[in-house]
Amino acid sequence: MVERRIELNRRYHRKKKMAKLKERLAAAKSNSERETILRKIRILSPWWQEPAAHS
Numbered sequence: 001m002v003e004r005r006i007e008l009n010r011r012y013h014r015k016k017k018m019a020k021l022k023e024r025l026a027a028a029k030s031n032s033e034r035e036t037i038l039r040k041i042r043i044l045s046p047w048w049q050e051p052a053a054h055s
Contacts, residue, residue: 014044
């Protein structure tokens with residue numbers, strides 16, 4: 001049961017961190033800032049795709 005709790009805690013933390021990074025990505029002003037945040041997101045979730053911009 002300890003292993004399961006560790007897995008769940010890791011998942012919850014990753015989810016919170018992804019939400020925080022997505023907020024920062026939406027607020028990013030410079031291109032270099034965007035690239036830095038995208039690099040961090042890719043480390044957490046390699047298959048994450050940035051949603052297409054609606055115009």
